[in-house]
Amino acid sequence: MKIKSQRDFWSGLMFVAIGLGFAWGATTYSFGSSARPGPGYFPFGLGILMAVLGGVVLFKAMTIESEGGDPVGAFAWKPLSFIVGTVVVFGWTLPHLGMVVALPILVIVAALAGDEFHWGEAIANAVLLTLGCWLIFIVGLKLTIPLWPAFIG
Template identity: 65%
Template sequence: MKIKSQRDFWSGLMFVLVGLAFAVASSEYNFGSSARPGPAYFPFGLGVLLAVLGGMVLFKALTIESEGGDPIGAIAWRPLLVIVASIVVFGLMLPRFGLAITLPVLITLSAMASDEFHWKDALLNSVILTAGSWVIFVWGLKLVIPVWPTIFGA
């Protein structure tokens, strides 16, 4: 069997493996029922869905001819490292600086990974996503997430 698109083949294989890993790992938790789902219910469903989608991408990579075999290019190290660093910074900052400061820092740092970075877009995204995150997670779901820096005592 000939691989007709390298990009689709490797991304599909990665989706299948990650999906199966999540499905298998979640099987150690209680599934619950449809009316009262347990902690394994959602990750198992997402894992299976990801594996199925990966299988579809793999099928496409093996059946549909692409121009030049659609080779994989070089790894974009700078964006990869910037995104990973911004997630680490988020994890370190959140307990001390709260959601209101940490999330805009994460969004701005992550946006800097792009070659099309613009301050105006990053700041607008920061405001919208921070407000949306507060509404969904703090107000809606009532999660205990520090919103303000600990120096303000809120």
């Protein structure tokens, strides 16, 4: 069988692999029941759903003709490394420096990954995201996320 769209084929294969991986990982947790689901119930269902959707995309890639075969382009390594690095930095800075410092770092460094970086937009996004997260997670849900750096208190 011939692959008719490389992009759809590889993205479908990625969704199937990740979905099955999450579903398999969720089997180590308790499932519970439909009336009282355990911690493995939801990730298992989402993993299976993701794998099924990936299978649909794979089927489309093998059956529906696309012009030029939709070749896969080169990887954008700079944006990929910026985004992955930003998530790692955020994971470390949140407990140590608090949300007020960690979220603006996350937004500004992630914005640097794009081709059209503007300081004003990045700062405005950082302020709005920090305010929104404070309202949702600390005020609304009353989670114990550190707001300020540990040395401030």
